[in-house]
Amino acid sequence: MSAAERNYLGAEFLTWLFFHLEEHGFILSLPDAFQKSEGPVGGEVTFASGSKALLTRRDTGAGTIRISHMELHDSTELLQALRQRALIDQMELQCSVGYAVYRFSLHAESAAILGLKVEAEESTEGHDGDGPTDNSIEFKIERRMHAVEDVDRIVHTLYERFLTQRLATEWHRKDVLQMNERVKNRLAKFI
């Protein structure tokens, strides 16, 4: 099976992530994502639901469903779309690592990080007494790349976690059924 043939995993990963974050109260311990000296205590990363998502129905392959809601996890539209056999193709997320807050969207097909915004940049300049005196392009690039690497490591670790679950025999017997049940229960609550 070629890598291109496995590209469906991107949408499965985002859909799994949607449920995984909710299941763990949006706080995940990802010690593997950080070097011991650099990461937050216990590798703890706090996530928050974004406000935009794109879904595509997998059976028909046609029609993109755009969801825009204050918080995606409260969107009945998204749950209805999942129930109609759609998977998440793009999802907005926010995560906090120590003092840094990253906002970005994940794209399932290309694994692209879209519109990554780093909120700690401005705040560290404003609050730090010493302040970064180095305004060179090298300093700016290193600082921005640090954010890129943080986000990439988080996504990498989450994807490994997803694959471990996806490759287990329990995936179809347990995990998929759990996601299925959760959608049904949540929709029942809303109506």
Added chain:
Amino acid sequence: MPLVTGSLTYLTFDVSPSKTIDIRTHLTALNHYRFKGITPQDRQMQSIGWAKVESRMAEDELLVHDVEFGPYLVLVLREDKVTIPANIVTHEVNLRLDQHREAGEYISRKLKKSVTELVVAELKTQVLPKQRFIELVWDQTTGLVRVFGRGPLATEALPTLFERTFKSKLHHKSFGQRVEDYGFSKKALAILKESGPTTLFHHATPKRDVVKNEGGST
């Protein structure tokens, strides 16, 4: 300059066979493929090449300090493209050909071609090229390349120029591609082949039926 200001949108690529390089040994190749602007005399309507991250408009020689920033090699792909609306070219060519006709000249294909070339060259001086930039950061510690942009310029033009310059290929790391990075056994990966894509809801009920059933139960 998205790499330094504003939000970041990027794709990740793997490099093979050379994960990392010494840029000093590639400066000649890098400068061979550096950006050269389009002049009205040029026949080409498009130019692509490497530029400096700090002064993207400059077309002078690339040196080590222009591309090496700590552990990162930073390059900018610059594309200049001149587009002249076809209607304007046709109109102007017809006007010139009419003058030739009035002078009693035979309008051969050769004449039409040379007039068209002349008109395009003249119009080129009146048009500013459309410019696009895509930044590339090659991490020399991990060997990963991050391309700050999307679309054909990022996924086709840039990898082609990269391969010509560094004699190494860029492989886009999609989620499907990344599966092999984690050291899962072949047996485990065979599960993917067997199972194929997951269907989350096997017996999805059509939307209107959901409403009907739920209405009935209350």
